[in-house]
Amino acid sequence: MAGGLAGALRGIQAWPREWVELVEKAVVTDPYTVDKRTARQIAEGLYQACRNELRKVKSQTGELDSLLVK
Numbered sequence: 001m002a003g004g005l006a007g008a009l010r011g012i013q014a015w016p017r018e019w020v021e022l023v024e025k026a027v028v029t030d031p032y033t034v035d036k037r038t039a040r041q042i043a044e045g046l047y048q049a050c051r052n053e054l055r056k057v058k059s060q061t062g063e064l065d066s067l068l069v070k
Helices: 001-011 017-029 039-068
Strands: none
Touching: 017 039
């Protein structure tokens, strides 16, 4: 999970390639892993969630500005 957050904030390319490969291999082979998403998929999903949230906040800020500035 921490790796997914780090990937979302800095990009998966910020991770050493060996780490990404190791984690992705473990996800596929570990029978006890609940989440079968790769580190890349988790990072990209979290990144998109952050971008969507930012878009909503910017929209809300614009609406507030239009109401307050007269």
